[in-house]
Amino acid sequence: MSGKKLLNTVERCVDENLEGLVTINPGLRLIKDTRVVVRADIESVKKAGKVTLLCGGGSGHEPAHAGYVGSGMLSCAVAGSVFTSPPPQDILTGLRMITKDNPGGCFVMVPNYTGDRLNYGIGMERGKHEGLKISAVTVGEDCATSSKDKSAGRRGLCGMFLLIKIAGALAEEGRSLDEVTKLSQLAVDNMGTIGLALGACSTPGSNGPLFTVQPDEMELGLGLHGEAGVKRIKLLTAKETVKVMIDHMTNPENSTHLPVKKGDRVACMINNLGGMSVLEMNVIAKETIQYLEGNLGLKVDRAYCGAYVTSLEMAGISISLLHLNDTFTRCLDAPTSAPAWLVPLLGPGQTDRQTPAPMMPIGGPSSEVQEAQGLSISKAEGDRIYDIIEKVCDSLQSVKEMLDGLDSESGDGDCGSTMARGAQCIKEKLGKKETPGLPVTNPSQLSLELASIVESVMGGSSGGIYSLFFTAASSQLQKEVTSQTWLQAMAAGIAAIQRYGGAEPGDRTMLDALWAAKETFEKKLADSSPVEAFREAVKAGESAAESTKDMKARAGRASYVSADLLTKADPGAMAVAVWLKAILELLV
Structure with a gap:
């Protein structure tokens, strides 16, 4: 990519992005002089004593995270600069807005990146010092890393948004902060994501792509900011690519793999990292579900496909899997007003996805049709x-x-x-x-x-x-x-x-x-x-x-x-x- 973008200024592109979001979504509000988006009805939520939810991350991942603010999902989203963790002061501002005078407390989901962990930690510790009731889970479900050596841990990828949907529904049901936290941790422990890129993105103001992928290559296992993956592989067909990704994600020899076995019920999220066409995404969705069901014997009860979290215009995809139980399934199906949430493509029992074409009546065409077929x-x-x-x-x-x-x-x-x-x-x-x-x-x-x-x-x-x-x-x-x-x-x-x-x-x-x-x-x-x-x-x-x-x-x-x-x-x-x-x- 060339780096060409239709913006006003590099300096204010993040702020203008948020201003545009709240302009076209009346259920959202932007806290003045910050990069913090909250529900317009946040006071009624606090008055009801329900648990509120906060998450956020670097900009450039739109519609994440602010697009998931709404009933049944986030109460507040905090944005950082492009590919940069939100500052502690904005995190604290968000915590104050949705937690002060709220007996239900606040549940925070922290993406597992060093900068996010540090900045969220600072913001939460300051909030707790002020008497705010806060509980948190660190989200890292990346299945790319195969090394058993100590590292920063699994990165938080698209599985974050399955978690936001589940935690948001639990909060909407009136569950306690402790219940929301425990069930959210269970979800994190039972999900995995693998990413793949055909090409890089470019950040606003840059002169070119963040990294280079050769025309005949793909990179397996890269992060949302373009962090290097586990290996470069030759360009494959959609079917072959899906197999490579899922096999790596579920390989028992991979220390970060997601264990699966025949008959497991799963939700699948197929995410567009920003630069894939809808045509490609539909082909990938077909191949993914067919491989999970046909080759691995899994039951795909819920499947989602679209741009849930992007890396600007990166040409790539990620596939996330979540083991389902009745609670998670109910939460995924619960209503939400968050503008970015896309409904599932697949529901339970929808295994027959084609219908036969109309057939000619038994016995062939009628005499009238035969007569109209023409002279020999x-x-x-x-x-x-x-x-x-x-x-x-x-x-x-x-x-x-x-x-x-x-x-x-x-x-x-x-x-x-x-x-x-x-x-x-x-x-x-x-x-x-x-x-x-x-x-x-x-x-x-x-x-x-x-x-x-x-x-x-x-x-x-x-x-x-x-x-x-x-x-x-x-x-x-x-x-x-x-x-x-x-x-x-x-x-x-x-x-x-x-x-x-x-x-x-x-x-x-x-x-x-x-x-x-x-x-x-x-x-x-x-x-x-x-x-x-x-x-x-x-x-x-x-x-x-x-x-x-x-x-x-x-x-x-x-x-x-x-x-x-x-x-x-x-x-x-x-x-x-x-x-x-x-x-x-x-x-x-």
């Missing part, structure tokens, strides 16, 4: 259609680079690749001429088959447009197949493209070539042979395709591009000209 033509006519399809596919594949080059001017440079991909699939499904795989003797059904192929294989707007064309055309070929019905099929396909795509002739799209060919074919068919009429139609289509280079784009992706940059013919129109010419060559 002779074997000889079917052979000619076979040859035409094969010729069209070969022609489109031969111009792949040319069309991609044209598309690079106004799109993403893949028009030729898309057309070639569709052509390749059609050709594969076409099979051998003696036993064709497509219904070449039934033009209506053939048109529907082609529609299905292009929409699933080509995708995008090109696949959609051609699918519309073929689907609409098929209805005109059900009862007879003549030159006139081929013209009607072409007209119906064009009308569908216009109706749903929004383009008109002259808008610099594939429609320009199609429209010109159809209009000429219709005009010439009245006084010429079908082949001669189609020859003139092909010429008109080619001329219209070439003329698109002088048109202003008013539809499609090219309409978003400056007219000064559009100097070549539209690739979609040129593709139409190519397949029209290929058809003609097989007709003469």
